[in-house]
Amino acid sequence: MNSPSGGDLYGFRDAQGEQGRSCSVRGYCSPAHESTGPELVRDLVSLIQQAEADNAVKVLVFRSADPDYFISHVDVTRIKEYREEAAKLTGEASIALLFRYLSASRLVSIAQIEGRARGAGSEFVLACDLRFAARESAIFGHPEAGTGVSPGAGGIQHLARLMGRARALEVMLSAQDYGAELAERYGWINRALPAKELGNFVRSLAHRIAKFPAAGVVTVKDRVNAIALAPVEDFRRDSDLFGEGARSPEAQRRFLAALKRGFQTRDAEMDLAGLLGGLADD
């Protein structure tokens, strides 16, 4: 999710986006497969700060230039580093609180998902206000339990509320991949749409919302968040539990075994669910 080019941090790859800063919809486009690491978190902090400071910006759209990956899970070798980047916005070394900051922002955020969104990638998507996925190609997953840890960036809070107890447990205990249609049925995403319609649908919706008066939009967000966005302390607790889990000898052993099998590489993670299942047999 590095900005594709320095001067085009918000650059939507369409006519509207290219009109510059007067545009009320800004897109952010991840260039390639990348773990949630310090660079991505730094970019996200910068994006949110700049967009919030510009009253003309009302809607953010996130998508990826890599058709196979939206955003991957955290880089387990750089947890301390990416957490420190998050602290630059929220004062706390936790991406759970950074993601929650986005959910609570006056900005309306929309995720347009064509590829894989797992772990913190799924949690980023869950932090966005709206999320639409390509029916044919989008894949969602929470691999944490497969390495002995638990989702630490808000996934537990969102999934339990969106899907209910049994489906949230299934998703997080199975560490399986879920296609877009099943993700829609489970409430993980708003809707799965045909890939060829997805971009236009999201663009049209983003511009429609951006034209409505800010007052009603902000009130709706605030009131819905008061009901359906978990308190800061619950995000913080999940973040702490992930940190404790990741430092445990059992998780460290699993991380190493997984890294040997290609964990955190583009190719091996095409089938991360399979990698984790094999890991259990080590």
Add this chain to the structure above:
Amino acid sequence: MNSPSGGDLYGFRDAQGEQGRSCSVRGYCSPAHESTGPELVRDLVSLIQQAEADNAVKVLVFRSADPDYFISHVDVTRIKEYREEAAKLTGEASIALLFRYLSASRLVSIAQIEGRARGAGSEFVLACDLRFAARESAIFGHPEAGTGVSPGAGGIQHLARLMGRARALEVMLSAQDYGAELAERYGWINRALPAKELGNFVRSLAHRIAKFPAAGVVTVKDRVNAIALAPVEDFRRDSDLFGEGARSPEAQRRFLAALKRGFQTRDAEMDLAGLLGGLADD
């Protein structure tokens, strides 16, 4: 939703209803497209009072004689008036609290929706205990954000709990129309049924429930409401926020622009989502 005739206030248009006051299922039939205004609210207050006073009445069924409209959003030119009618039942000038009163009543309420239910019309439907819609023709929408205000009659409370955060935000921020099938997938309604089966399905269900002992039915309602019906103060707050929003210069300007384009007329509201989208370009 005026009573079709004075002496037939509860009159179901079927054999059961015509058997008179000994019938435990009462239907209420809206005659034609009408905004949620003082007349409709007065009728609703009267209906609830009479039905609650009659121990033989156990189930209320609401439907519309107009195939295109169930109940429309509030009449934005008569907010003070319809609110005063609501106060006659609950003591508070708010239809949010009137609708919540129905949800908390010992009466089981069922909405049978063949046409449009938007804004307060959707909120009335959400206040009913059960709601079934014609797959081919029913349409749901929350147009409030399109005019700069927020849903004030309980929609935020119900939708956030029924759909979860992302879909509730989508529905209320997009101000789009939603067909019955998508409304079912999002949990807005219990189920979308073929139009030609809908009436029999609802009638049969209403009479089945009405024959069960009151004790179990009331306990189930009370216990479910304790979990899933938001507190009075949250309905009141949303109602106040709608009132404040509607008095703002921005919303007043939008209301006027919308009225010029046919807002609150039967024909223009056939495509209200389109009207609001065009409005944004004014």
Add this chain to the structure above:
Amino acid sequence: MNSPSGGDLYGFRDAQGEQGRSCSVRGYCSPAHESTGPELVRDLVSLIQQAEADNAVKVLVFRSADPDYFISHVDVTRIKEYREEAAKLTGEASIALLFRYLSASRLVSIAQIEGRARGAGSEFVLACDLRFAARESAIFGHPEAGTGVSPGAGGIQHLARLMGRARALEVMLSAQDYGAELAERYGWINRALPAKELGNFVRSLAHRIAKFPAAGVVTVKDRVNAIALAPVEDFRRDSDLFGEGARSPEAQRRFLAALKRGFQTRDAEMDLAGLLGGLADD
């Protein structure tokens, strides 16, 4: 749900199960149609105690040897007896608290449902962490309101959270049977699967989860339960309300009328929804 044989209390009917106590997945197989009565509750208490005491056991799978029935509702003639069996685990004479104990356990429980699961049978299924059903044959229902009582073993707590207010009310006020596909759409179960795939799916998932480190699994369960598992006092209250309802003259009269029509027999309960509808005409 008697144990099929004394020495095979956890005996899965497959190779893994037959490997004995070193196996981390244990299955429990109900032999035939049986109400939730003292024998079943005693067996369940024993199963949970033994499985929790054995650190090697991580996942429990529940299924039935009777293709038509998973577990039936409570035996209304033996309420005091089965409640006393439940007290042996939790100290309180309530199956609501026994079922909740299972939900809160470190053990991951999975229900594999091929036949009918009604009343307490549905509530047992809802207490399991995951539940998968045969699309062609599984049937779910809450018949309590048909006899004037309310679900007392956690059904209200789970259904209101899983389905939202309107669908939970529909299910519990209608006392109708629901097929597996509709149960999936309503969130009653995780998923409906083709009957011939169901067993392999569940077995594979159970063994996958059992191989993951316990730490992450337990943290996920604890954190999800903190959000989505209702407090003990709400289960206790529903249990008390069921007890009070069942002792009322109206419910006693209904129970007798139902028993005359074959209530609590295998044949008559093949269409329990029809039996209850006819009862209302008595």
